Amino acid sequence: MDRALSIGRLAERSGTNPPTIRYYEQIGLLKRPDRREGGHRTYGQTDLTRLTFIRRCREFGFPIEQVRSLVDLLENEDRSCTDARDLARDNLTLVQAKLEALRALETNLIQMVNDCEAVCVGGPGPNCVILEDLSEPSRSKCQGC
Amino acid sequence: MDRALSIGRLAERSGTNPPTIRYYEQIGLLKRPDRREGGHRTYGQTDLTRLTFIRRCREFGFPIEQVRSLVDLLENEDRSCTDARDLARDNLTLVQAKLEALRALETNLIQMVNDCEAVCVGGPGPNCVILEDLSEPSRSKCQGC
DNA sequence: GCTTGAACCTCAAGTGACTTGAAGTCCTAC
DNA sequence: GTAGGACTTCAAGTCACTTGAGGTTCAAGC
Structure with a gap:
Protein backbone atom coordinates (compact mmCIF):
# COMPACT_ATOMS: atom_id res chain seq x y z
CA MET A 1 0.00 0.00 0.00
CA ASP A 2 2.62 2.44 1.17
CA ARG A 3 4.52 3.15 -2.02
CA ALA A 4 6.92 5.92 -1.09
CA LEU A 5 9.38 4.78 1.52
CA SER A 6 11.97 6.98 3.18
CA ILE A 7 15.46 5.57 3.52
CA GLY A 8 14.77 4.93 7.19
CA ARG A 9 11.64 2.89 6.50
CA LEU A 10 13.35 1.01 3.72
CA ALA A 11 16.19 0.22 6.11
CA GLU A 12 13.74 -1.05 8.71
CA ARG A 13 11.83 -3.26 6.33
CA SER A 14 14.89 -4.71 4.68
CA GLY A 15 16.96 -5.20 7.80
CA THR A 16 19.66 -2.76 6.76
CA ASN A 17 21.00 0.56 8.00
CA PRO A 18 20.54 3.78 6.09
CA PRO A 19 24.28 4.31 5.60
CA THR A 20 24.54 0.83 4.13
CA ILE A 21 21.81 1.65 1.64
CA ARG A 22 23.64 4.82 0.60
CA TYR A 23 26.78 2.77 0.30
CA TYR A 24 25.08 0.24 -1.97
CA GLU A 25 23.86 3.09 -4.09
CA GLN A 26 27.35 4.52 -4.24
CA ILE A 27 28.88 1.29 -5.49
CA GLY A 28 26.09 0.84 -8.01
CA LEU A 29 24.42 -2.15 -6.42
CA LEU A 30 21.19 -0.20 -5.98
CA LYS A 31 20.09 2.24 -8.61
CA ARG A 32 19.78 5.90 -7.74
CA PRO A 33 16.30 6.51 -6.31
CA ASP A 34 13.90 9.37 -6.89
CA ARG A 35 14.19 12.35 -4.61
CA ARG A 36 11.68 14.53 -2.91
CA GLU A 37 11.81 18.30 -3.31
CA GLY A 38 14.09 18.68 -0.32
CA ASP A 72 22.11 -9.36 -12.83
CA LEU A 73 20.95 -12.97 -13.13
CA LEU A 74 17.71 -12.12 -11.41
CA GLU A 75 16.95 -9.28 -13.77
CA ASN A 76 18.21 -10.68 -17.02
CA GLU A 77 16.01 -13.14 -18.91
CA ASP A 78 18.88 -14.11 -21.18
CA ARG A 79 21.10 -15.61 -18.54
CA SER A 80 20.85 -19.24 -17.52
CA CYS A 81 20.38 -20.33 -13.95
CA THR A 82 23.37 -22.64 -14.25
CA ASP A 83 25.39 -19.57 -13.30
CA ALA A 84 23.41 -19.18 -10.11
CA ARG A 85 23.98 -22.81 -9.24
CA ASP A 86 27.70 -22.47 -9.87
CA LEU A 87 27.95 -19.42 -7.65
CA ALA A 88 26.02 -21.20 -4.92
CA ARG A 89 28.24 -24.24 -5.27
CA ASP A 90 31.46 -22.22 -5.04
CA ASN A 91 30.09 -20.53 -1.99
CA LEU A 92 29.20 -23.87 -0.45
CA THR A 93 32.75 -25.09 -0.89
CA LEU A 94 34.07 -22.03 0.91
CA VAL A 95 31.58 -22.43 3.72
CA GLN A 96 32.54 -26.06 4.17
CA ALA A 97 36.23 -25.21 4.34
CA LYS A 98 35.52 -22.59 6.97
CA LEU A 99 33.40 -25.07 8.91
CA GLU A 100 36.20 -27.59 9.00
CA ALA A 101 38.70 -25.02 10.27
CA LEU A 102 36.28 -23.77 12.90
CA ARG A 103 35.53 -27.27 14.14
CA ALA A 104 39.24 -27.92 14.65
CA LEU A 105 39.50 -24.59 16.43
CA GLU A 106 36.60 -25.45 18.70
CA THR A 107 38.16 -28.78 19.68
CA ASN A 108 41.45 -27.10 20.50
CA LEU A 109 39.89 -24.34 22.54
CA ILE A 110 37.75 -26.75 24.55
CA GLN A 111 40.84 -28.80 25.28
CA MET A 112 42.76 -25.71 26.36
CA VAL A 113 40.07 -24.49 28.72
CA ASN A 114 39.59 -27.95 30.25
CA ASP A 115 43.29 -28.56 30.68
CA CYS A 116 43.73 -25.22 32.31
CA GLU A 117 40.94 -25.91 34.75
CA ALA A 118 42.30 -29.34 35.58
CA VAL A 119 45.92 -28.36 35.88
CA CYS A 120 46.82 -24.80 36.52
CA VAL A 121 43.91 -22.45 37.00
CA GLY A 122 44.75 -19.64 39.38
CA GLY A 123 48.47 -20.17 39.04
CA PRO A 124 50.92 -17.65 37.62
CA GLY A 125 50.29 -16.59 34.03
CA PRO A 126 53.47 -17.77 32.37
CA ASN A 127 52.97 -21.38 33.50
CA CYS A 128 49.44 -21.73 32.15
CA VAL A 129 48.92 -24.71 29.84
CA ILE A 130 46.93 -22.51 27.47
CA LEU A 131 49.93 -20.30 26.92
CA GLU A 132 52.12 -23.37 26.50
CA ASP A 133 49.76 -24.68 23.87
CA LEU A 134 49.78 -21.38 22.07
CA SER A 135 53.57 -21.27 22.13
CA GLU A 136 53.92 -24.47 20.15
CA PRO A 137 54.31 -24.04 16.43
CA SER A 138 51.21 -24.83 14.46
CA ARG A 139 50.55 -28.47 13.74
CA SER A 140 47.81 -27.79 11.28
CA LYS A 141 50.11 -27.90 8.26
CA CYS A 142 51.97 -31.17 8.81
CA GLN A 143 49.90 -33.52 10.88
CA GLY A 144 52.44 -36.29 10.58
CA CYS A 145 55.62 -34.65 11.81
CA MET B 1 72.50 -22.14 16.24
CA ASP B 2 71.76 -19.40 13.77
CA ARG B 3 71.19 -16.43 16.04
CA ALA B 4 70.86 -13.54 13.65
CA LEU B 5 67.83 -13.91 11.43
CA SER B 6 66.91 -11.55 8.64
CA ILE B 7 63.28 -10.52 8.40
CA GLY B 8 62.88 -12.91 5.47
CA ARG B 9 64.19 -15.90 7.42
CA LEU B 10 62.13 -14.99 10.45
CA ALA B 11 59.09 -14.79 8.21
CA GLU B 12 59.81 -18.24 6.77
CA ARG B 13 60.34 -19.90 10.13
CA SER B 14 57.32 -18.34 11.75
CA GLY B 15 54.94 -18.72 8.82
CA THR B 16 54.45 -14.98 8.36
CA ASN B 17 55.22 -12.45 5.63
CA PRO B 18 57.85 -9.75 6.08
CA PRO B 19 55.32 -6.92 5.75
CA THR B 20 53.22 -8.52 8.48
CA ILE B 21 56.24 -8.57 10.77
CA ARG B 22 56.87 -4.90 10.09
CA TYR B 23 53.19 -4.26 10.74
CA TYR B 24 53.37 -6.04 14.12
CA GLU B 25 56.37 -3.95 14.99
CA GLN B 26 54.53 -0.81 13.98
CA ILE B 27 51.57 -1.55 16.23
CA GLY B 28 53.87 -2.47 19.10
CA LEU B 29 53.12 -6.18 19.20
CA LEU B 30 56.76 -7.00 18.46
CA LYS B 31 59.49 -4.90 19.97
CA ARG B 32 61.82 -2.99 17.67
CA PRO B 33 64.68 -5.27 16.69
CA ASP B 34 68.40 -4.55 16.37
CA ARG B 35 69.61 -3.33 13.02
CA ARG B 36 72.64 -4.08 10.95
CA GLU B 37 74.93 -1.29 9.72
CA GLY B 38 72.91 -0.89 6.57
CA ASP B 72 51.53 -9.77 28.34
CA LEU B 73 50.28 -12.76 30.31
CA LEU B 74 53.06 -14.91 28.90
CA GLU B 75 55.73 -12.48 29.92
CA ASN B 76 54.41 -11.29 33.23
CA GLU B 77 54.89 -13.47 36.30
CA ASP B 78 52.43 -11.40 38.29
CA ARG B 79 49.38 -12.19 36.24
CA SER B 80 47.22 -15.21 36.90
CA CYS B 81 46.36 -17.73 34.24
CA THR B 82 42.69 -17.31 35.02
CA ASP B 83 42.83 -14.43 32.60
CA ALA B 84 44.14 -16.71 29.85
CA ARG B 85 41.33 -19.16 30.51
CA ASP B 86 38.75 -16.41 30.38
CA LEU B 87 40.06 -15.14 27.06
CA ALA B 88 40.08 -18.67 25.65
CA ARG B 89 36.54 -19.19 26.91
CA ASP B 90 35.24 -15.98 25.37
CA ASN B 91 36.87 -16.96 22.13
CA LEU B 92 35.28 -20.39 22.29
CA THR B 93 31.85 -18.86 22.67
CA LEU B 94 32.41 -16.76 19.58
CA VAL B 95 33.67 -19.73 17.61
CA GLN B 96 30.64 -21.77 18.58
CA ALA B 97 28.26 -19.04 17.51
CA LYS B 98 30.01 -18.80 14.16
CA LEU B 99 29.85 -22.57 13.78
CA GLU B 100 26.14 -22.60 14.34
CA ALA B 101 25.56 -19.89 11.76
CA LEU B 102 27.79 -21.62 9.24
CA ARG B 103 26.05 -24.95 9.71
CA ALA B 104 22.71 -23.33 8.95
CA LEU B 105 24.25 -21.67 5.93
CA GLU B 106 25.64 -24.96 4.69
CA THR B 107 22.26 -26.65 4.98
CA ASN B 108 20.60 -23.85 3.05
CA LEU B 109 23.18 -23.82 0.30
CA ILE B 110 23.06 -27.58 -0.18
CA GLN B 111 19.31 -27.37 -0.42
CA MET B 112 19.52 -24.60 -2.99
CA VAL B 113 22.00 -26.40 -5.19
CA ASN B 114 20.04 -29.65 -5.03
CA ASP B 115 16.72 -27.99 -5.72
CA CYS B 116 18.17 -26.16 -8.66
CA GLU B 117 19.54 -29.36 -10.12
CA ALA B 118 16.27 -31.18 -9.64
CA VAL B 119 14.01 -28.43 -10.87
CA CYS B 120 15.38 -25.75 -13.07
CA VAL B 121 19.00 -26.17 -14.06
CA GLY B 122 19.71 -24.76 -17.49
CA GLY B 123 16.54 -22.69 -17.53
CA PRO B 124 16.37 -18.91 -17.69
CA GLY B 125 18.05 -17.08 -14.83
CA PRO B 126 15.10 -15.24 -13.34
CA ASN B 127 13.13 -18.46 -12.78
CA CYS B 128 15.85 -20.26 -10.88
CA VAL B 129 14.80 -21.62 -7.48
CA ILE B 130 18.05 -20.37 -6.00
CA LEU B 131 17.14 -16.82 -6.86
CA GLU B 132 13.64 -17.37 -5.53
CA ASP B 133 15.09 -18.60 -2.26
CA LEU B 134 17.36 -15.61 -2.06
CA SER B 135 14.46 -13.26 -2.71
CA GLU B 136 12.57 -14.38 0.38
CA PRO B 137 13.08 -12.27 3.45
CA SER B 138 15.36 -13.86 6.01
CA ARG B 139 13.80 -16.37 8.35
CA SER B 140 16.78 -16.51 10.63
CA LYS B 141 15.48 -13.96 13.11
CA CYS B 142 12.03 -15.32 13.87
CA GLN B 143 11.93 -19.05 13.42
CA GLY B 144 8.39 -19.27 14.69
CA CYS B 145 6.56 -16.82 12.44
C1' DG C 1 2.35 29.68 11.81
C1' DC C 2 6.09 28.37 14.80
C1' DT C 3 9.04 25.42 17.14
C1' DT C 4 11.35 21.30 18.28
C1' DG C 5 13.81 17.41 17.48
C1' DA C 6 14.16 13.35 14.72
C1' DA C 7 15.49 12.02 10.34
C1' DC C 8 17.73 13.20 6.53
C1' DC C 9 21.73 15.14 3.47
C1' DT C 10 26.99 15.04 1.89
C1' DC C 11 31.63 14.19 2.40
C1' DA C 12 35.53 12.39 4.74
C1' DA C 13 37.72 9.42 7.69
C1' DG C 14 37.89 5.20 10.56
C1' DT C 15 37.71 -0.02 11.24
C1' DG C 16 40.80 -4.64 11.32
C1' DA C 17 44.50 -6.93 9.81
C1' DC C 18 46.93 -6.86 6.87
C1' DT C 19 48.59 -6.45 1.44
C1' DT C 20 50.41 -3.98 -2.44
C1' DG C 21 53.05 -0.53 -4.77
C1' DA C 22 56.62 2.85 -5.59
C1' DA C 23 61.09 4.21 -5.34
C1' DG C 24 65.23 3.64 -3.55
C1' DT C 25 69.29 1.04 -0.76
C1' DC C 26 71.95 -3.00 0.72
C1' DC C 27 73.82 -7.62 0.55
C1' DT C 28 75.57 -11.84 -1.44
C1' DA C 29 77.27 -14.78 -4.91
C1' DC C 30 79.56 -15.03 -8.93
C1' DG D 1 82.75 -5.28 -10.04
C1' DT D 2 78.20 -6.36 -11.03
C1' DA D 3 73.65 -8.51 -11.22
C1' DG D 4 69.72 -9.31 -8.97
C1' DG D 5 67.39 -10.55 -4.95
C1' DA D 6 66.28 -9.00 -0.36
C1' DC D 7 65.75 -5.29 2.16
C1' DT D 8 64.25 -0.19 3.48
C1' DT D 9 60.34 3.50 4.11
C1' DC D 10 56.05 5.54 3.30
C1' DA D 11 51.59 5.70 1.30
C1' DA D 12 47.66 3.78 -0.42
C1' DG D 13 44.57 -0.18 -1.26
C1' DT D 14 41.51 -4.05 0.39
C1' DC D 15 36.46 -5.37 2.06
C1' DA D 16 32.14 -4.00 3.58
C1' DC D 17 30.69 -1.20 5.82
C1' DT D 18 30.47 2.34 10.21
C1' DT D 19 31.16 6.72 12.39
C1' DG D 20 31.55 11.62 12.66
C1' DA D 21 31.04 16.45 11.44
C1' DG D 22 28.31 19.92 10.03
C1' DG D 23 24.40 21.28 7.88
C1' DT D 24 19.20 20.81 5.95
C1' DT D 25 14.45 19.04 5.81
C1' DC D 26 10.42 17.05 7.60
C1' DA D 27 6.46 15.83 10.75
C1' DA D 28 4.07 16.57 14.89
C1' DG D 29 2.47 19.27 18.60
C1' DC D 30 1.21 23.77 20.29
Whole structure:
Protein backbone atom coordinates (compact mmCIF):
# COMPACT_ATOMS: atom_id res chain seq x y z
CA MET A 1 0.00 0.00 0.00
CA ASP A 2 2.62 2.44 1.17
CA ARG A 3 4.52 3.15 -2.02
CA ALA A 4 6.92 5.92 -1.09
CA LEU A 5 9.38 4.78 1.52
CA SER A 6 11.97 6.98 3.18
CA ILE A 7 15.46 5.57 3.52
CA GLY A 8 14.77 4.93 7.19
CA ARG A 9 11.64 2.89 6.50
CA LEU A 10 13.35 1.01 3.72
CA ALA A 11 16.19 0.22 6.11
CA GLU A 12 13.74 -1.05 8.71
CA ARG A 13 11.83 -3.26 6.33
CA SER A 14 14.89 -4.71 4.68
CA GLY A 15 16.96 -5.20 7.80
CA THR A 16 19.66 -2.76 6.76
CA ASN A 17 21.00 0.56 8.00
CA PRO A 18 20.54 3.78 6.09
CA PRO A 19 24.28 4.31 5.60
CA THR A 20 24.54 0.83 4.13
CA ILE A 21 21.81 1.65 1.64
CA ARG A 22 23.64 4.82 0.60
CA TYR A 23 26.78 2.77 0.30
CA TYR A 24 25.08 0.24 -1.97
CA GLU A 25 23.86 3.09 -4.09
CA GLN A 26 27.35 4.52 -4.24
CA ILE A 27 28.88 1.29 -5.49
CA GLY A 28 26.09 0.84 -8.01
CA LEU A 29 24.42 -2.15 -6.42
CA LEU A 30 21.19 -0.20 -5.98
CA LYS A 31 20.09 2.24 -8.61
CA ARG A 32 19.78 5.90 -7.74
CA PRO A 33 16.30 6.51 -6.31
CA ASP A 34 13.90 9.37 -6.89
CA ARG A 35 14.19 12.35 -4.61
CA ARG A 36 11.68 14.53 -2.91
CA GLU A 37 11.81 18.30 -3.31
CA GLY A 38 14.09 18.68 -0.32
CA GLY A 39 16.50 16.04 -1.60
CA HIS A 40 15.41 13.08 0.51
CA ARG A 41 15.48 9.70 -1.21
CA THR A 42 12.21 7.86 -1.83
CA TYR A 43 11.85 4.19 -2.57
CA GLY A 44 9.15 1.87 -3.85
CA GLN A 45 8.28 -1.79 -3.60
CA THR A 46 10.78 -2.79 -6.29
CA ASP A 47 13.61 -1.26 -4.32
CA LEU A 48 12.51 -3.12 -1.21
CA THR A 49 12.49 -6.41 -3.11
CA ARG A 50 15.88 -5.83 -4.60
CA LEU A 51 17.47 -4.71 -1.36
CA THR A 52 16.00 -7.69 0.46
CA PHE A 53 17.52 -9.94 -2.15
CA ILE A 54 20.89 -8.25 -1.69
CA ARG A 55 20.77 -8.60 2.08
CA ARG A 56 19.86 -12.26 1.81
CA CYS A 57 22.81 -12.83 -0.51
CA ARG A 58 25.12 -11.08 1.95
CA GLU A 59 23.74 -13.12 4.83
CA PHE A 60 24.60 -16.16 2.78
CA GLY A 61 28.15 -14.98 2.60
CA PHE A 62 28.25 -13.99 -1.06
CA PRO A 63 30.81 -11.23 -1.54
CA ILE A 64 29.56 -8.01 -3.12
CA GLU A 65 30.87 -8.82 -6.59
CA GLN A 66 28.99 -12.12 -6.60
CA VAL A 67 25.88 -10.37 -5.37
CA ARG A 68 26.23 -8.11 -8.38
CA SER A 69 26.21 -11.19 -10.63
CA LEU A 70 23.21 -12.65 -8.85
CA VAL A 71 21.26 -9.42 -9.15
CA ASP A 72 22.11 -9.36 -12.83
CA LEU A 73 20.95 -12.97 -13.13
CA LEU A 74 17.71 -12.12 -11.41
CA GLU A 75 16.95 -9.28 -13.77
CA ASN A 76 18.21 -10.68 -17.02
CA GLU A 77 16.01 -13.14 -18.91
CA ASP A 78 18.88 -14.11 -21.18
CA ARG A 79 21.10 -15.61 -18.54
CA SER A 80 20.85 -19.24 -17.52
CA CYS A 81 20.38 -20.33 -13.95
CA THR A 82 23.37 -22.64 -14.25
CA ASP A 83 25.39 -19.57 -13.30
CA ALA A 84 23.41 -19.18 -10.11
CA ARG A 85 23.98 -22.81 -9.24
CA ASP A 86 27.70 -22.47 -9.87
CA LEU A 87 27.95 -19.42 -7.65
CA ALA A 88 26.02 -21.20 -4.92
CA ARG A 89 28.24 -24.24 -5.27
CA ASP A 90 31.46 -22.22 -5.04
CA ASN A 91 30.09 -20.53 -1.99
CA LEU A 92 29.20 -23.87 -0.45
CA THR A 93 32.75 -25.09 -0.89
CA LEU A 94 34.07 -22.03 0.91
CA VAL A 95 31.58 -22.43 3.72
CA GLN A 96 32.54 -26.06 4.17
CA ALA A 97 36.23 -25.21 4.34
CA LYS A 98 35.52 -22.59 6.97
CA LEU A 99 33.40 -25.07 8.91
CA GLU A 100 36.20 -27.59 9.00
CA ALA A 101 38.70 -25.02 10.27
CA LEU A 102 36.28 -23.77 12.90
CA ARG A 103 35.53 -27.27 14.14
CA ALA A 104 39.24 -27.92 14.65
CA LEU A 105 39.50 -24.59 16.43
CA GLU A 106 36.60 -25.45 18.70
CA THR A 107 38.16 -28.78 19.68
CA ASN A 108 41.45 -27.10 20.50
CA LEU A 109 39.89 -24.34 22.54
CA ILE A 110 37.75 -26.75 24.55
CA GLN A 111 40.84 -28.80 25.28
CA MET A 112 42.76 -25.71 26.36
CA VAL A 113 40.07 -24.49 28.72
CA ASN A 114 39.59 -27.95 30.25
CA ASP A 115 43.29 -28.56 30.68
CA CYS A 116 43.73 -25.22 32.31
CA GLU A 117 40.94 -25.91 34.75
CA ALA A 118 42.30 -29.34 35.58
CA VAL A 119 45.92 -28.36 35.88
CA CYS A 120 46.82 -24.80 36.52
CA VAL A 121 43.91 -22.45 37.00
CA GLY A 122 44.75 -19.64 39.38
CA GLY A 123 48.47 -20.17 39.04
CA PRO A 124 50.92 -17.65 37.62
CA GLY A 125 50.29 -16.59 34.03
CA PRO A 126 53.47 -17.77 32.37
CA ASN A 127 52.97 -21.38 33.50
CA CYS A 128 49.44 -21.73 32.15
CA VAL A 129 48.92 -24.71 29.84
CA ILE A 130 46.93 -22.51 27.47
CA LEU A 131 49.93 -20.30 26.92
CA GLU A 132 52.12 -23.37 26.50
CA ASP A 133 49.76 -24.68 23.87
CA LEU A 134 49.78 -21.38 22.07
CA SER A 135 53.57 -21.27 22.13
CA GLU A 136 53.92 -24.47 20.15
CA PRO A 137 54.31 -24.04 16.43
CA SER A 138 51.21 -24.83 14.46
CA ARG A 139 50.55 -28.47 13.74
CA SER A 140 47.81 -27.79 11.28
CA LYS A 141 50.11 -27.90 8.26
CA CYS A 142 51.97 -31.17 8.81
CA GLN A 143 49.90 -33.52 10.88
CA GLY A 144 52.44 -36.29 10.58
CA CYS A 145 55.62 -34.65 11.81
CA MET B 1 72.50 -22.14 16.24
CA ASP B 2 71.76 -19.40 13.77
CA ARG B 3 71.19 -16.43 16.04
CA ALA B 4 70.86 -13.54 13.65
CA LEU B 5 67.83 -13.91 11.43
CA SER B 6 66.91 -11.55 8.64
CA ILE B 7 63.28 -10.52 8.40
CA GLY B 8 62.88 -12.91 5.47
CA ARG B 9 64.19 -15.90 7.42
CA LEU B 10 62.13 -14.99 10.45
CA ALA B 11 59.09 -14.79 8.21
CA GLU B 12 59.81 -18.24 6.77
CA ARG B 13 60.34 -19.90 10.13
CA SER B 14 57.32 -18.34 11.75
CA GLY B 15 54.94 -18.72 8.82
CA THR B 16 54.45 -14.98 8.36
CA ASN B 17 55.22 -12.45 5.63
CA PRO B 18 57.85 -9.75 6.08
CA PRO B 19 55.32 -6.92 5.75
CA THR B 20 53.22 -8.52 8.48
CA ILE B 21 56.24 -8.57 10.77
CA ARG B 22 56.87 -4.90 10.09
CA TYR B 23 53.19 -4.26 10.74
CA TYR B 24 53.37 -6.04 14.12
CA GLU B 25 56.37 -3.95 14.99
CA GLN B 26 54.53 -0.81 13.98
CA ILE B 27 51.57 -1.55 16.23
CA GLY B 28 53.87 -2.47 19.10
CA LEU B 29 53.12 -6.18 19.20
CA LEU B 30 56.76 -7.00 18.46
CA LYS B 31 59.49 -4.90 19.97
CA ARG B 32 61.82 -2.99 17.67
CA PRO B 33 64.68 -5.27 16.69
CA ASP B 34 68.40 -4.55 16.37
CA ARG B 35 69.61 -3.33 13.02
CA ARG B 36 72.64 -4.08 10.95
CA GLU B 37 74.93 -1.29 9.72
CA GLY B 38 72.91 -0.89 6.57
CA GLY B 39 69.61 -0.67 8.44
CA HIS B 40 68.32 -4.23 7.94
CA ARG B 41 66.50 -5.76 10.87
CA THR B 42 68.01 -8.73 12.71
CA TYR B 43 66.18 -11.10 14.97
CA GLY B 44 67.09 -13.77 17.49
CA GLN B 45 65.52 -16.90 18.95
CA THR B 46 63.37 -14.94 21.40
CA ASP B 47 61.79 -13.00 18.57
CA LEU B 48 61.03 -16.22 16.73
CA THR B 49 59.36 -17.68 19.81
CA ARG B 50 57.29 -14.60 20.40
CA LEU B 51 56.23 -14.24 16.80
CA THR B 52 55.30 -17.92 16.63
CA PHE B 53 53.14 -17.41 19.70
CA ILE B 54 51.46 -14.43 18.08
CA ARG B 55 50.78 -16.33 14.85
CA ARG B 56 49.29 -19.22 16.78
CA CYS B 57 47.01 -16.85 18.65
CA ARG B 58 45.90 -15.30 15.36
CA GLU B 59 45.27 -18.74 13.86
CA PHE B 60 43.06 -19.39 16.86
CA GLY B 61 41.05 -16.37 15.97
CA PHE B 62 42.13 -14.10 18.81
CA PRO B 63 41.90 -10.47 17.69
CA ILE B 64 45.07 -8.41 17.95
CA GLU B 65 44.05 -6.70 21.18
CA GLN B 66 43.53 -10.06 22.87
CA VAL B 67 46.84 -11.27 21.50
CA ARG B 68 48.39 -8.27 23.19
CA SER B 69 46.89 -9.42 26.50
CA LEU B 70 48.06 -12.97 25.99
CA VAL B 71 51.60 -11.86 25.20
CA ASP B 72 51.53 -9.77 28.34
CA LEU B 73 50.28 -12.76 30.31
CA LEU B 74 53.06 -14.91 28.90
CA GLU B 75 55.73 -12.48 29.92
CA ASN B 76 54.41 -11.29 33.23
CA GLU B 77 54.89 -13.47 36.30
CA ASP B 78 52.43 -11.40 38.29
CA ARG B 79 49.38 -12.19 36.24
CA SER B 80 47.22 -15.21 36.90
CA CYS B 81 46.36 -17.73 34.24
CA THR B 82 42.69 -17.31 35.02
CA ASP B 83 42.83 -14.43 32.60
CA ALA B 84 44.14 -16.71 29.85
CA ARG B 85 41.33 -19.16 30.51
CA ASP B 86 38.75 -16.41 30.38
CA LEU B 87 40.06 -15.14 27.06
CA ALA B 88 40.08 -18.67 25.65
CA ARG B 89 36.54 -19.19 26.91
CA ASP B 90 35.24 -15.98 25.37
CA ASN B 91 36.87 -16.96 22.13
CA LEU B 92 35.28 -20.39 22.29
CA THR B 93 31.85 -18.86 22.67
CA LEU B 94 32.41 -16.76 19.58
CA VAL B 95 33.67 -19.73 17.61
CA GLN B 96 30.64 -21.77 18.58
CA ALA B 97 28.26 -19.04 17.51
CA LYS B 98 30.01 -18.80 14.16
CA LEU B 99 29.85 -22.57 13.78
CA GLU B 100 26.14 -22.60 14.34
CA ALA B 101 25.56 -19.89 11.76
CA LEU B 102 27.79 -21.62 9.24
CA ARG B 103 26.05 -24.95 9.71
CA ALA B 104 22.71 -23.33 8.95
CA LEU B 105 24.25 -21.67 5.93
CA GLU B 106 25.64 -24.96 4.69
CA THR B 107 22.26 -26.65 4.98
CA ASN B 108 20.60 -23.85 3.05
CA LEU B 109 23.18 -23.82 0.30
CA ILE B 110 23.06 -27.58 -0.18
CA GLN B 111 19.31 -27.37 -0.42
CA MET B 112 19.52 -24.60 -2.99
CA VAL B 113 22.00 -26.40 -5.19
CA ASN B 114 20.04 -29.65 -5.03
CA ASP B 115 16.72 -27.99 -5.72
CA CYS B 116 18.17 -26.16 -8.66
CA GLU B 117 19.54 -29.36 -10.12
CA ALA B 118 16.27 -31.18 -9.64
CA VAL B 119 14.01 -28.43 -10.87
CA CYS B 120 15.38 -25.75 -13.07
CA VAL B 121 19.00 -26.17 -14.06
CA GLY B 122 19.71 -24.76 -17.49
CA GLY B 123 16.54 -22.69 -17.53
CA PRO B 124 16.37 -18.91 -17.69
CA GLY B 125 18.05 -17.08 -14.83
CA PRO B 126 15.10 -15.24 -13.34
CA ASN B 127 13.13 -18.46 -12.78
CA CYS B 128 15.85 -20.26 -10.88
CA VAL B 129 14.80 -21.62 -7.48
CA ILE B 130 18.05 -20.37 -6.00
CA LEU B 131 17.14 -16.82 -6.86
CA GLU B 132 13.64 -17.37 -5.53
CA ASP B 133 15.09 -18.60 -2.26
CA LEU B 134 17.36 -15.61 -2.06
CA SER B 135 14.46 -13.26 -2.71
CA GLU B 136 12.57 -14.38 0.38
CA PRO B 137 13.08 -12.27 3.45
CA SER B 138 15.36 -13.86 6.01
CA ARG B 139 13.80 -16.37 8.35
CA SER B 140 16.78 -16.51 10.63
CA LYS B 141 15.48 -13.96 13.11
CA CYS B 142 12.03 -15.32 13.87
CA GLN B 143 11.93 -19.05 13.42
CA GLY B 144 8.39 -19.27 14.69
CA CYS B 145 6.56 -16.82 12.44
C1' DG C 1 2.35 29.68 11.81
C1' DC C 2 6.09 28.37 14.80
C1' DT C 3 9.04 25.42 17.14
C1' DT C 4 11.35 21.30 18.28
C1' DG C 5 13.81 17.41 17.48
C1' DA C 6 14.16 13.35 14.72
C1' DA C 7 15.49 12.02 10.34
C1' DC C 8 17.73 13.20 6.53
C1' DC C 9 21.73 15.14 3.47
C1' DT C 10 26.99 15.04 1.89
C1' DC C 11 31.63 14.19 2.40
C1' DA C 12 35.53 12.39 4.74
C1' DA C 13 37.72 9.42 7.69
C1' DG C 14 37.89 5.20 10.56
C1' DT C 15 37.71 -0.02 11.24
C1' DG C 16 40.80 -4.64 11.32
C1' DA C 17 44.50 -6.93 9.81
C1' DC C 18 46.93 -6.86 6.87
C1' DT C 19 48.59 -6.45 1.44
C1' DT C 20 50.41 -3.98 -2.44
C1' DG C 21 53.05 -0.53 -4.77
C1' DA C 22 56.62 2.85 -5.59
C1' DA C 23 61.09 4.21 -5.34
C1' DG C 24 65.23 3.64 -3.55
C1' DT C 25 69.29 1.04 -0.76
C1' DC C 26 71.95 -3.00 0.72
C1' DC C 27 73.82 -7.62 0.55
C1' DT C 28 75.57 -11.84 -1.44
C1' DA C 29 77.27 -14.78 -4.91
C1' DC C 30 79.56 -15.03 -8.93
C1' DG D 1 82.75 -5.28 -10.04
C1' DT D 2 78.20 -6.36 -11.03
C1' DA D 3 73.65 -8.51 -11.22
C1' DG D 4 69.72 -9.31 -8.97
C1' DG D 5 67.39 -10.55 -4.95
C1' DA D 6 66.28 -9.00 -0.36
C1' DC D 7 65.75 -5.29 2.16
C1' DT D 8 64.25 -0.19 3.48
C1' DT D 9 60.34 3.50 4.11
C1' DC D 10 56.05 5.54 3.30
C1' DA D 11 51.59 5.70 1.30
C1' DA D 12 47.66 3.78 -0.42
C1' DG D 13 44.57 -0.18 -1.26
C1' DT D 14 41.51 -4.05 0.39
C1' DC D 15 36.46 -5.37 2.06
C1' DA D 16 32.14 -4.00 3.58
C1' DC D 17 30.69 -1.20 5.82
C1' DT D 18 30.47 2.34 10.21
C1' DT D 19 31.16 6.72 12.39
C1' DG D 20 31.55 11.62 12.66
C1' DA D 21 31.04 16.45 11.44
C1' DG D 22 28.31 19.92 10.03
C1' DG D 23 24.40 21.28 7.88
C1' DT D 24 19.20 20.81 5.95
C1' DT D 25 14.45 19.04 5.81
C1' DC D 26 10.42 17.05 7.60
C1' DA D 27 6.46 15.83 10.75
C1' DA D 28 4.07 16.57 14.89
C1' DG D 29 2.47 19.27 18.60
C1' DC D 30 1.21 23.77 20.29
